[in-house]
Every structure is written in structure tokens, then in C-alpha cells.
Amino acid sequence: MRLSATLQPGLILDNPFVWIYGNGPWLRPPRTVILPPPLVMRGTRFHKLKSMSRRVVFLIALISLAVLGAAAAPWTLTGSGLSSAVTEHMKERYGLELKAEGRSTFALLPIPRVKFENVTIRFPGKALEAEGGTLRGELRLLPMVLGRVELAEVSLSEANITASSKALQGLDWAGLAKARPDDARARRLILAGATVRWTDLEDAKLDRVNLVVSWADADSPLYAVGSAVWQNETVLLEQASLTPSLLASDQISPVSLILSAPSGRIAVTGEAQLGDDPRMTGESTIEAKSVRDFTHWSGVELPFGSLVRALSVAGDFSMHRRRLTWPSVAVTLGKDKLEGTMAVRFEAERPIITGTLAAGTLNLSDLFVPFKQARNESGAWSSETIDLAHTTGSSLDLRLSASSAQLGRLRLDDMAASVLVRPGRIEASIGRADFHKGTLKGRLSLIAQGKSVEFKSQGTFSGVDVSTFLAAIGEPRWLTGAAQGQFQLEGSGKTPAEVMRHAQGRSSVTVKEGELVGLALDDALRRVEKRPLLASLNWKSGRTAFDQAQAQLVVEKGIGKVLDTRLTAPTIQAGLDGQVSLVDRALSLKAHVSQAGASPDPDVALEFDITGGWDSVTVMPDVRSLIKRSGAAKPLFGRQQLIQPSSQNPLATAQ
Secondary structure (H helix, E strand, O other), rough: OOEEEEEOOEEEEOOOOOOEEEOEEEEOOOOOOOOOEEEEHHHHHHHHHHHHHHHHHHHHHHHHHHHHHHHHOOEEEEOHHHHHHHHHHHHHOOOOOEEEEEOOEEOOOOOOOEEEEEEEEOHHOOOOOEEEEEEEEEHHHHHOOOOOOOOOEEEEOEEEEEEEEEHOOOOHHHHOOEEEEEOOOOEEEEEEEEEEEEEEOOOOOEEEEEEEEEEEOOOOOOOEEEEEEEEEEEEEEEEEEHHHHHHOOOOOOOEEEEEEEOOOOEEEEEEEOOOOOEEEEEEEEEEEOOOHHHHHHHHOOOOOOOOOOOOOEEEEEEEEEOEEEEEEEEEEOOOOEEEEEEEEEOOOOOEEEEEEEEEEEOOOOOHHHHHHHOOOOOOOOOOOOOOOOEEOOOOOEEEEEEEEEEEEEEEEEEEEEEEEEEOOOEEEEEEEEOOEEEEEEEEEEEEEEOEEEEEEEEEEEEEEHHHHHHHHHOOOOOOEEEEEEEEEEEEEEEEEHHHHOOOEEEEEEEEEEEEEEEOOHHHHHHHHOOHHHHHHHOOOOOOOEEEEEEEEEEEEEOOEEEEEEEEEOOOOEEEEEEEEOOOOEEEEEEEEEEEEOOOOOOOOOEEEEEEOOOEEEEEEEEEEHHHHOOOOHHHHHHHOOOOOOOOOOOOOOOO
């Protein structure tokens, strides 16, 4: 199709370029033009004009792309104008000294920004110094047009940061947080891949620190999230928020903080106020999946930290410079829940944890693990050095009460106890507790004396059911009755074995209205009178009821001597003498049994040898005494020797 048109001079067209292309028109922006003298436009001339316009559009597009590329590409700064302006802004606004030793670049699009490589950033007074990183900053456009530099966002990556906690505390944070009407601060700070070293905090190195701090304006809250690697474990800052302007003006600011690590979590929500007496109140939750793992990982010393497993502390709290208090707190220890009050005092050289807690059920068996470890696999006392440092990491003054408490194999009901921990010192006492139908009171202390440890224990008990007590500690119920008595034992040494070699003390026990199970002494006496030698073959049977049995044990240098021991019953009486070795955990005793009211004549008494280790006691009739009671064998034990010794060498010997 060919199109031609004749245009008259002076003709006014509202839309002079209406081209027919394909099936639809392409309308240029309408405007009014006055045509020159007669012009004849034919189809070929339309095609030429079309080709020229395409080239122009393409050229304009190329020029625009070049301009955009030039604006977006970073330009290396050869002069010091922009760098000096940024340095001056950071000094005036944040008190930071900036020095760039590497390349400095500037880009205009999409956002005006600068980059400084190999920078050094310092707070005055060596409070903080960052070296070797790359600093990126976004510039606000309007202040830049007006000839002023303001950073909208700052990012520091791959920097090595050295800081002093004491120096940072001495900075004028209130002045830095104070709002200025003529100056806007950066709304975001980003720290990526940094390393933090502390000059005054041991083992506080942080690696791969990633942090984002957002602060929209001076009156808005500050928010922060991030992560860091501490002691080869990743610690997450899940949430942190506060309002710096309120804190700077000594007003109350809402505060929240959530920190988490593989071994635990801390969550705090409340209100804080600075000033001459900083304070904070709110709710807190402290959770440790394993205090044992936490202390091993972090190096933070806690009382009994190496012995306690899962622990959580939750409740309302208040805090100031000298004290952190939970007026109402719930403490979960393993599966047990305790309620009461707790506090941490910061007045002394190291924190002191105090509290009064009550529980329905309480399992303290983990605290008795060191006593189990005092013996080796063979059952003898251990020769490993006693170390109280890991157990007495922080000071503790705690009062506990429980309806039912488990201490290893011992169970106490209605227990009231206290625990005191000081550097190199542990003291635990039971004020009163129901113990196997009776009552129990006791005190235990471990005190470091140079390289040695001093061990002291004492206690009293009354009305204790002996049979249930024996069953609780895993022993056969060979004795019944109600027991009462007291004990006192102390020693010192570097190892448990050495402590026992130096042990000394005294104990006494009285059992009333009980029975000896598995041994009928009155029947044994009757059988001995008739057939002494056969009586030893069948003596483990029946029971022996008695009115009272009592014994005393005096310990000197690890050896206990049995004194004033007797058993009285309606038809028999018995005595006991010998020794008990605390060093070898063995005993060597001899029991004498006779008719009630008879004189203690060894020729007429029935004797038993009680020997062996504490875990395997053997009770056997004394065969020699039985032979003496036999009429046929008695002459063999006369004073005259039947065979005179020969001066010649023996034909054989036996050992």
C-alpha cells in the first residue's frame, strides 16, 4: 500500500505524525506545528524518517545507559574532600576517629555511597579500636546536595576489633545518644565477619561477629540482632531493644533481651533507668540444659557447677548495682521444682548467691557424686587429689526445705537443710529431717587447707528403723529395732585414702527391742551344750530377740576400736570386741555369747568371728571354742605338750 498526501502552506496540524504501521497507529505526543511551504510526503520518505528516529532513540538510550552506568559504578576518590567530610562527620557525631589506608570509592546510584578499605576506627581513650576492615556508608541525598555529609547506614566487615570493657563504661553514652536537631544519625549499623578481643576480659574472644543495629530516629527504640562464636559455640542475639534517648535523659526505658546458645537461654523483659543509681525491673528466664556442660564450655565458675544438670530460674526480678533479687522465683532442678526467693549480691569480691527455696520432692543425688568417686573400681579409697576449685566456683548461701528429699541412697522427709559455699570451703547441714521413722540431724564440711582438704562430719539420730535403713542402702535386713546414737569423724589429706589414714573420731549407737535375723543364739547355745562339733554345721536359722544392743567405736589414725559393746536378751547376753579399719574398709571382730546372768567365761561362751570387707562381711562360729567344748577333743588343748619338740629339722612344713 502506498500513501501520499499534499500539505498546504500555513496549515495547522494538532497531531502531525500519525503513521500507519501494521494494524494500529503510533501516536506521538500531541503538539501544534505550522508547516513550511508546500511539501509532498510520500511513503518512502516516511520510512526514512522512521529509520532516523530509531537511530536517535537508540543513541539516546545508549547515552542514558552510559550515564546510569557511570553513576552506579564506583569512582576512586583521588582527593581528600569527601573522605575528610566523612571522617569529620564520624568524629563530630559519634566521637570516632577514622583513617583509611586503602582505596576509597564513591558511587551515586542507586543510593549515594562510599567505601573505604583497610580502615582504622578508634574511640578516644583506647576504649575500642577496629583495624583492617572495609567500611561502607550510605549517604543521605538531600544533605549531600546542600554540601553536607550525613551517613544513613554504616557497615563494617572483616575487621579486627580490640576493646576495653572498663573504658567503654567510662564513655559519655548519654551524650552520644542525645538527640541533635541539626544532625541525623545513621539509622542502621551492620557488623559482618568481625573479630572482637577484650583487653581486660580473659577468655572473652568473639569470632565471626555478625550484628545489625537499627535505630530509626532519636526518639525511637533501638533494635539489635546478631550472632557470634564464643568458645567454639555459636551464641545468638535473638532480640535486643531499648530506647537510648530515654536512658540518656534518666527516664524509664522498655528493655528486652534474648540470648541463646547450645547449652542454655536467657530472656529478659522489663524497664530500665540509668542515672546515679541504675535500676532494672521485669521478668526473666534463665535456662541451662546442663549446668555441668555450661561451666565446662564457658569457664564461668558456679557453685556445684560441675555436679548440676538441667536448671532453670524464672520469675520477677529487680536489679541495681549491688544486688539482683527475685522476690518470687521458680527454680527447676532436673525434674524437681522449687519456689521461694533468691538474690545475687555484688558487694563482695565475687558474687554471692543467696536463697530460700521449698520443694515437694527434691533429688540431690548429683551432689553426692564426689563421695562415690572417693572409691576406685576395686572398692578401695581413691588416690586421686581432692579438688574443690570446680565445686566452689562462686559463693552460695542457700536454705532448702522439702517434703521428700533423696541424697544418694538416703531418703529424708520433711527436711530442712542449708548449704554454704565459699572459696575452697563447703558446709552442708541438716537442721532436722524425718529418717526411716526417726529423726536425723547432721553437719558436713570440706575445707581446703593449702594442698590438703580437711574433712569433718558429725550428727545425731533417734528412733531410726534399722531394717528399712539397711534395705535402703542395699544391705540385707539382718538387724531390726529402733536405733539412736551419734557420730563424729574428721580427717585431712590430699586424697580420700590419705584422709582416711588420718581419720579420728567417735561414734555410739543403741538399738532397742530388736532382733538378729538369721541367727538364733539361744538355740545355738543349747546345741553347743549337747553336740558342740555338730552345732557349727547348722547355725544360720531363726531369730534372736533382744532388749537392747549398744556399741561404741573410737577411731584413731584410721583404725576404730570397739568398746563397751553388749547385747542383752531375756535368755542370753553377748559382747563384741575387735577393730574396724577405715583405711582398708575391713573389720576383724569377735562376738562372745553366753547365758543371761553367766560370768563371761570363755570356756562356756559361744564365740563368732566377724571378718571381711565392709561389702562382704563373714560371720562364722569360732571352731576352736567349739572343739574345746567337745569332751573328746578338749585334752588336745591342755597345757602339757603331747609331743616334745625335736632338735632335728622337720620332715615337712605347711604354710
